[in-house]
Amino acid sequence: MTPALRLxxxxxxxxxxxxxxxxxxxxxRAVHPVTLxxxxxxxxxxxGESGCGKSTLARMLVGLLAPTTGSIEIExxxxxxxxxxxxxxxxxxxxxxxISSLNPRKTIxxxxxxxxxxxxxxxxxxxAARIAEIFDLVSLRHEFxxxxxxxxxxxxxxRIGIARALAxxxxxxxxxxxxxxxxxxxxxxxxxxxxxLKAELDLTYLFISHDLAVVEAVSDRIAVLYFGxxxxxxxxxxxxxxxxxxxxxxxxxxxxVVGRALTPPEAKExxxxxxxxxxxxxxxxxxxxxxxxxxxxxTPTLAELADGHAAACFHPIAPPDGPAG
Amino acid sequence: xxGVRQFLALLARNRLALAGLVVMGIVVALAVxxxxxxLADPDVTNTSNRFVxxxxxxxxxxxxxxxxxxxxxxxxxxxxxxxVGFAAALVAATLGAAIxxxxxxxxxxxxxxxxxxxxMLMAFPYILLALAIVAALGPGLxxxxxxxxxxxxxxxxxxxxxxxxxxxxxxFVDAARLSGMSDARIILTEILPNVVPVIVIAxxxxxxxxxxxxxxxxxxxxxxxxxxxxxxSMLGEARSALITNPHTSVVPGMMILVIVMAIxxxxxxxxxxxxxxxxxxxxxxxxxxxLVAQDRTPVPAHADGILTLTDLQTxxxxxxxxxxxxxxxxxxxxxxxxxxxxxxxxxxxSVTALSVMGxxxxxxxxxxxxxVHYRDxxxxxxxxxxxxxxxxxxxxxxFQDPQATLHPLYRVGDQLIEAISAxxxxxxxEGRAKALDLLEAVRIPNAAARIxxxxxxxxxxxxxxxxxxxxxxxxxxxxxADEPTTALDVTVQAQILSLLDDLRxxxxxxxxxxxxxxxxxxxxxDRVAVMYGGRIVExxxxxxxxxxxMHPYTERLMACVPxxxxxxxxxxxxxxxxxxxxxxxxxxxxxxxCDRVQAACRQGAIPLDRKGDRAVRCLFPVTEPQEAxx
Ligand SMILES: Nc1ncnc2c1ncn2[C@@H]1O[C@H](COP(=O)(O)OP(=O)(O)O)[C@@H](O)[C@H]1O
Ligand code: SF4
Ligand code: SF4
Ligand SMILES: [Mg+2]
Numbered sequence: 001m002t003p004a005l006r007l008x009x010x011x012x013x014x015x016x017x018x019x020x021x022x023x024x025x026x027x028x029r030a031v032h033p034v035t036l037x038x039x040x041x042x043x044x045x046x047x048g049e050s051g052c053g054k055s056t057l058a059r060m061l062v063g064l065l066a067p068t069t070g071s072i073e074i075e076x077x078x079x080x081x082x083x084x085x086x087x088x089x090x091x092x093x094x095x096x097x098x099i100s101s102l103n104p105r106k107t108i109x110x111x112x113x114x115x116x117x118x119x120x121x122x123x124x125x126x127x128a129a130r131i132a133e134i135f136d137l138v139s140l141r142h143e144f145x146x147x148x149x150x151x152x153x154x155x156x157x158x159r160i161g162i163a164r165a166l167a168x169x170x171x172x173x174x175x176x177x178x179x180x181x182x183x184x185x186x187x188x189x190x191x192x193x194x195x196x197l198k199a200e201l202d203l204t205y206l207f208i209s210h211d212l213a214v215v216e217a218v219s220d221r222i223a224v225l226y227f228g229x230x231x232x233x234x235x236x237x238x239x240x241x242x243x244x245x246x247x248x249x250x251x252x253x254x255x256x257v258v259g260r261a262l263t264p265p266e267a268k269e270x271x272x273x274x275x276x277x278x279x280x281x282x283x284x285x286x287x288x289x290x291x292x293x294x295x296x297x298x299t300p301t302l303a304e305l306a307d308g309h310a311a312a313c314f315h316p317i318a319p320p321d322g323p324a325g
Numbered sequence: 326x327x328g329v330r331q332f333l334a335l336l337a338r339n340r341l342a343l344a345g346l347v348v349m350g351i352v353v354a355l356a357v358x359x360x361x362x363x364l365a366d367p368d369v370t371n372t373s374n375r376f377v378x379x380x381x382x383x384x385x386x387x388x389x390x391x392x393x394x395x396x397x398x399x400x401x402x403x404x405x406x407x408x409v410g411f412a413a414a415l416v417a418a419t420l421g422a423a424i425x426x427x428x429x430x431x432x433x434x435x436x437x438x439x440x441x442x443x444x445m446l447m448a449f450p451y452i453l454l455a456l457a458i459v460a461a462l463g464p465g466l467x468x469x470x471x472x473x474x475x476x477x478x479x480x481x482x483x484x485x486x487x488x489x490x491x492x493x494x495x496x497f498v499d500a501a502r503l504s505g506m507s508d509a510r511i512i513l514t515e516i517l518p519n520v521v522p523v524i525v526i527a528x529x530x531x532x533x534x535x536x537x538x539x540x541x542x543x544x545x546x547x548x549x550x551x552x553x554x555x556x557x558s559m560l561g562e563a564r565s566a567l568i569t570n571p572h573t574s575v576v577p578g579m580m581i582l583v584i585v586m587a588i589x590x591x592x593x594x595x596x597x598x599x600x601x602x603x604x605x606x607x608x609x610x611x612x613x614x615x616l617v618a619q620d621r622t623p624v625p626a627h628a629d630g631i632l633t634l635t636d637l638q639t640x641x642x643x644x645x646x647x648x649x650x651x652x653x654x655x656x657x658x659x660x661x662x663x664x665x666x667x668x669x670x671x672x673x674x675s676v677t678a679l680s681v682m683g684x685x686x687x688x689x690x691x692x693x694x695x696x697v698h699y700r701d702x703x704x705x706x707x708x709x710x711x712x713x714x715x716x717x718x719x720x721x722x723x724f725q726d727p728q729a730t731l732h733p734l735y736r737v738g739d740q741l742i743e744a745i746s747a748x749x750x751x752x753x754x755e756g757r758a759k760a761l762d763l764l765e766a767v768r769i770p771n772a773a774a775r776i777x778x779x780x781x782x783x784x785x786x787x788x789x790x791x792x793x794x795x796x797x798x799x800x801x802x803x804x805x806a807d808e809p810t811t812a813l814d815v816t817v818q819a820q821i822l823s824l825l826d827d828l829r830x831x832x833x834x835x836x837x838x839x840x841x842x843x844x845x846x847x848x849x850x851d852r853v854a855v856m857y858g859g860r861i862v863e864x865x866x867x868x869x870x871x872x873x874x875m876h877p878y879t880e881r882l883m884a885c886v887p888x889x890x891x892x893x894x895x896x897x898x899x900x901x902x903x904x905x906x907x908x909x910x911x912x913x914x915x916x917x918x919c920d921r922v923q924a925a926c927r928q929g930a931i932p933l934d935r936k937g938d939r940a941v942r943c944l945f946p947v948t949e950p951q952e953a954x955x
Contacts, residue, residue, distance in 0.1 A: 049814035050785065064499050085505040093503055101496035105518040111500075118505030153902060164500065183669040184841055188885035188898035195895065210814060217887035217894055237892045254819035255889045256844030258871055264823040266816065 002076040004040040004204040005061070005091070005172055009033040010070035012056050028275045030056040032229040033070060035302075038172075040075075043198070043205040045219030045236060047212055047251070051275075053228040054208045058174045061206065063087035074172065089119050092165035096177035098157035102149035108160055109145040115168040130167065137200070138163045138193060155186035159193065166197070172204045179214065191218060212240060212255050221308075224248045227273055227283040230302055234309035242319045244311040246288045282314070290315045335598035342594020348587035356404040365394035367401045368552040376570045389559075389573050390566055393552075399576055402554035407584070409470050409548075409555065410536030416474035417535070418528045421481020426520065428482070429489025430512055440486065443479045451476055455538060459547045466555070469548035473538045481527055488523050492516050522599045529592035533585040540581055556581050613713075614683035615639070617706045618693040626698040630657030631835050632681070632720065632803050637695035637705075639673075639680045642688070648907045650676040652859040653695065655933075656837075660802065661829050663836040665850035665867065667843065669882075669903055673859040674839045678805045680705075682720055683712050699803070718748045721801040725808040727792035731780040737791050738764075738776035744798040763794040767824060786817035793821065797828070803835045804828075810845065822849050843886055847871055855879045858914030859906050865939035875939065875946040878915045913943070921945045 011033040016026075031053040038044045048054050059065040061072060063079070063086065072079045074090045095101035102111055109131070116127045135142055138159045149157060158178060165173055175194065179187040195218065198205060209215045215222055215236070222239045224232040224247065232245040243249040253265035266287060273283050282300055285291040294314050302312040306319070337343055355362075365384075371392035379387040379395075386395040428439040446454065458472035492498065493516070501515045536556075542548040543557025551558070556577045563573035626633040639651040651673045658664045666674050679685045681697050681704060697704045699719060704712065724730060732740060741763055742756035751759070757776075764772035767790040780788055789809060796804055806825070810818040826849055828834045838850055846853050846867055854864040855876065863876040874880040884897035901918045910916060912927035919926070925944055933942045 049816065059499075062503060064502060085502070085507075088503045088505050093499070095496045095500065097496060101500050103497040103501070103515055103519070106514075114501065114504035114506060118510075155902070161500075164504070168504065183903075184886050185669060185882060185899040186902070188896035189900070191896055192898050212815065213887040213889040213891070216889060217891065217896065219893070240889055251815060252889065254815040256815075256818070256822070256842060256848050257889055258844055258847030260848060262823045262826045262848045264820050266820075 001040065003037040003073075004042070004075060005036075005038040005206070006073040007034055007036050007061070008071050008073070009035055010057070010060060010067050010072065012053075012060060012065065013068045029278065030228055030275070031060070032227075034230055036223065036230070036233075038204055038206060040171075040204055041198075041202060042221065043207055043219045045215035045222040046206065046208045046225060047210065047215050047222060048225030049210060049251075052225045054210075054225055055176060057225070058093065058176045058206070058208055061174055062091055062093045064093075085119065088115065088168050088170065090170050091172040091174065092168045092170040093174045093176065094158075094161050094165050094178045097181055098154055098161050099149060099152075101161050102157060104149055107146055107148060111149075111160070112145070112164060112167055115164065119168050134163045134166050137166065137197065153186075154182050155190060158182060158190055162190075162193070162197070166201070171202065172206070174206045174208070176208045177210070178207075180209065180211065187214070194218070212251060216240060224251070227275075227278075229283065229312060231284070231313070232311045233302065234311075238309060244305055244309065244316040244319065245313050246290050246317065247284050248311075249317060250287070282312075290317075332598050336594050339594040339597060341590045342597075345587040345590030345592075345594065348583060349591055352403065352584060352587070353407065355400060356407050359400045359404045362400065364397040364400060367393060367397040367554055369393065370552075376566065376573070378570075379572050379576075386576050387572050390562065390570075395573065395576050398554040398559060399556075399580060402556045402559050402577060403580055403584070405466075405549065405553070405555040406536055406540060406543075406557065406581075409466060409473075409539045410532060413470050413473040413477070413535045413539060414528050414532040416470070417477035417531075418481050418524050420474070421478040422485045422520065422524050424478065425482040425485025425487075426489050426512060426516060429486040430493050430508070430516060432490070432493070436486070439482075443482050446476075447479045447483075452538070452541070455542065456545075456547070459542060464547045464550065466543075466549045466553070469539055469542040472542065473535050476538075477531060477535060480531065481524070484523060484527050485520055488520050489516055492519050526592075526596045526599055529595040530589070531592075533588035533592065536588070537581065537585055556584075612687045614687075614709050615680060615685040616687035616691045618691055621692065621694050621706070623696045623703050623705070626657075626696065627655050628657040630659045631700060632837070633657040633698045634677070634681070635696045635698070637677065637680055637697060638693045639676050639685055639690060640693050641690055646907045649859050649909060650690075650906055651680060652906075652909070654856075654859075654861055655695075656854055656861070656864075658803065658835045658837055660835050661833040662852070663826075663829055663838055663850045665846035665853035666837065666839045666856060667841060667846055667853055667882075668856035669841060671903055671906070672856040673906070674856055675807055677856070678722070678807050678837065678839055681805060682716050682722070683707075683709075684722075714748075717744065717796075717801065718799040719801055720803045720805065721796035721799070723789075723792055723796045723804060723806040723809040725811050727785075727788040728780070730792050730795050731788065733780055736777050736779055737783070741776075741791075741794060741798055744795050748799045759798075760794075763797055764791070766797065767791070767794045768820065769794075786813050786821075789813060789817075789821065790824075793824070800832075801834070803837070805837045805839075807839045808841070809838075811840070811842075818845075825849065843871065843883055844888070855882070858904050858909055860914065860942065861933060861940075862915070862942045863940065864933075869939060873948045875941040875948050876915075876943045877919050877921050877945075877947055880947050881918075921947075 010031065012031040013027040013029050016028065034057065046054055056065065060067045079087060112131050113127050116122045116130055122130065132142060140159050140163060152160065179190050182190060197203060207215060207218055219236040222234065222236050223230045224245065226247045232239060232243065232248045239248060240252040243252055250265055273279050273286065279285060281297050282295040285295045292315065300312045300314050302310050304310045305316055374388050374392035375390055377384050377388040381387060384394050386399060389395055389398065424439060428436040455472040455476045458475055459468050462468040462471065498511060498515055501511050539548060540557030543555050544561040546561060549555040549558045559577035560574060567574050624635050627635040634654055634656045637651055637654045641648040641650055654677050656664065668674050676685055680692055692705050699715060738757065738760050741760035745751060745756055745759055761772055761776060764776060769775050769787060769790055810821055822845065825836060829836050840846060850867050852865065853867045853870055854861045855878065857878050863870060863874065863879045870879060874883060881897065881899045885899060887896060899918050904910065904914050910927065912929060913931050916922045916926045923945060931942050931944060933940050
């Protein structure tokens with residue numbers, strides 16, 4: 001079966017511009033070449049800490065940012081224009097900050113109509129019918145349509161953001177921290193809504209978050225991003241329970257878990273690698289308890305260690321129930 | 326639209342702006358009506374009737390050096406000056422805004438080229454540039470208009486560009502792109518409506534000067550040409566008779582003064598009314614400490630502890646609404662103890678914390694009841710001096726956003742030294758040594774170099790550690806931390822939590838830790854209080870509550886938070902929203918969302934029922950207190 005979404009060697013380097021007299025500077029590599037496949041109907045979770053390239057990756061996937069290298073394929077067809085409108089019909093985006101993703105000077109109706117009119121050329125009556133349908137789907141009251149964004153709570157605004165993404169009728173949604181700005185009780189409502197919509201509309205999700213527990217709860221597979229590279233990829237139920245990459249283990253050990261004693265999971269002096277001056281070899285070596293001389297010389301690449309479980313590490317952690325791959 | 330009405334109401338509240346509006350209204354009405362008023366022909370000369378003084382028969386304001394009727398010339402001149410001024414402002418605003426929007430929206434090279442050009446224009450002295458333009462184009466009213474408009478374009482371009490750069494990065498612009506909008510459509514329908522208020526503000530504050538500048542050019546003979554009258558040319562022609570017949574100068578001069586003053590007053594009013602900060606009342610200067618209601622009766626501390634809150638009530642009075650943000654909260658914390666406060670946003674956690682040291686902004690905040698005891702002293706209603714001595718030295722805060730405590734323009738080391746020397750006299754060298762100690766204590770890598778950093782040179786986690794160092798600067802006894810790790814990555818959060826944990830064990834610090842994360846509470850806190858709708862609904866030892874919550878809200882809240890290692894699953898959401906604290910129901914605040922609700926729950930206030938070390942505010946708790954106590 002053709003995957004819903006396929007990226008091959010997708011990378012992004014932000015140019016720094018040249019100094020007045022000096023040579024062209026190399027630029028910041030925000031995303032190193034990433035190759036991933038997302039099956040139809042799957043939820044792929046992407047976790048990583050701030051600045052690791054999650055949003056840059058997501059913005060390339062919807063055409064808001066032109067990739068430096070690589071290609072994006074949706075349902076087998078390459079998408080190599082940089083026109084967000086061409087992307088818009090096939091892949092949509094739900095933003096982290098629900099309020100600021102809605103124009104404060106437009107009514108919800110005006111916001112909802114734009115994709116229907118511009119992407120699908122619907123006339124007035126068709127639009128009204130479609131909006132009513134979508135609003136029922138996400139359980140929003142129809143009288144909200146004539147209100148302005150500031151009148152809504154975060155949870156309601158995020159439902160509106162999801163409704164807008166659905167209006168484009170894309171079958172793939174990029175969810176960029178969709179519940180991080182919401183309260184826990186509302187967060188659960190929105191996560192459940194997303195799960196229902198996915199089942200009902202046969203959607204494919206790319207779910208980006210820094211919250212390990214949330215990602216684990218919603219994803220089929222999870223990719224862990226560190227310093228612009230996928231360092232581990234595996235099934236959601238395995239990846240934090242039995243991490244193979246030392247960074248994934250650090251993440252899992254850092255998450256606050258009731259009943260676990262408060263011991264810092266790593267030495268305090270550790271500093272993150274500098275994007276302007278990336279270290280040679282593995283980007284994690286300065287923080288890694290397993291680092292060897294090899295890690296300082298060569299850059300590990302993502303390699304399959306067991307069925308469906310891959311890590312980019314020369315000395316992966318042995319799984320608890322089997323020999324190291 | 327209600328927005329327009331609100332704007333007019335705000336404008337009317339400003340007396341001076343209202344006066345300006347009335348005066349301008351009269352002037353504009355007269356200028357519009359000039360052609361139909363029974364006035365003499367402004368351009369008919371009658372040299373036998375030169376310099377007739379004002380209030381003469383047939384010439385109310387007298388005549389000028391050619392015997393022309395001054396009243397008529399004044400009216401026609403005002404009409405022309407206003408028209409030219411408005412036109413110049415419109416042209417400058419339209420072109421300036423277009424340039425600014427394009428530069429700001431496209432950014433990069435386009436922006437660079439355009440803004441360099443604008444900078445170059447701005448480098449010339451204003452009036453010199455206008456003179457140069459008229460000199461190049463030749464004298465005449467239209468050319469004067471062009472010159473005045475041209476010199477004002479950079480002002481608009483810069484202002485609008487700044488706003489547009491901010492807007493272009495907003496997520497709603499990205500969303501519009503994904504909705505299939507072209508750049509042109511985004512500019513017109515997404516950006517423009519958001520910059521119009523700024524354009525109006527800029528126009529209303531500059532139009533008066535543009536009228537003055539046009540008058541200036543006409544005064545020099547470069548604007549309107551004889552015999553056509555505008556205010557500037559009238560002044561120019563009257564110059565030679567300034568001493569002998571001052572009325573010919575005074576008449577147009579007064580009119581210019583009146584117009585420019587009225588427009589500027591009005592413009593300031595428009596600016597203030599459109600400035601969103603004024604709408605929320607934020608420009609009212611807050612008091613140094615939270616206001617305390619006159620009729621508050623102090624209460625004795627309900628328990629022992631270094632910091633004890635007893636029946637604390639804090640409200641916000643906004644117009645005719647009362648927000649009961651904190652509705653009778655009792656808490657205590659002992660040295661070396663960590664107390665967690667958990668709840669959703671709006672449940673009153675932050676206001677509770679800020680009330681302790683009188684840091685709730687007043688107006689609109691006001692403490693209406695209860696006491697907060699630090700050792701034996703009641704902090705509520707304490708003199709400001711006493712509070713100031715205690716702030717930082719005995720009770721210190723760590724906020725979610727370290728920017729709240731760090732000044733962006735000073736080096737972090739200097740800010741630490743400043744914080745220390747606010748409470749005791751130390752030499753600069755001692756201060757620096759102590760600051761270095763603090764940075765090392767919060768484990769800033771390479772502290773000796775980092776001490777000279779500005780806050781923006783540090784990462785978020787590093788800044789938060791500096792925020793903690795600031796809180797520790799004067800060895801406080803109590804730290805109140807309001808969601809200090811919410812915005813941080815898990816690996817950084819883990820470091821900061823273990824740092825706080827060490828501090829309380831090593832130094833006997835008492836910690837009040839506000840969060841919405843049960844995992845954090847479970848790891849750090851000995852006891853926890855759950856807040857809902859401004860009240861504590863459950864309190865007790867952390868382990869006991871996490872193992873067997875008694876309040877339905879606590880139980881449901883724990884169920885909606887996924888826990889790591891739980892695998893893929895559906896979460897138990899709580900339907901509905903927390904209640905608004907200006908409209909709390911008479912009975913249990915959770916009743917509308919509770920699945921155990923019964924009629925009795927809605928009857929009246931439900932007391933916090935304390936048994937042993939646990940307390941719960943519920944008529945039908947999940948587990949009975951006595952079972953749980955075992
Ligand atoms: N400046 C203010 N003006 C009016 N109401 C306020 C103000 N600050 C807070 N409130 C009200 O106080 C309530 C409690 O707020 P807060 O203590 O910040 O909650 P939390 O910290 O639990 O998120 C909120 O519902 C809000 O309506
Ligand atoms: S490659 Fe080496 S440094 Fe990198 S994570 Fe693996 S063991 Fe650690
Ligand atoms: S008092 Fe009644 S409504 Fe309130 S939490 Fe208890 S059972 Fe539910
Ligand atoms: Mg708060």
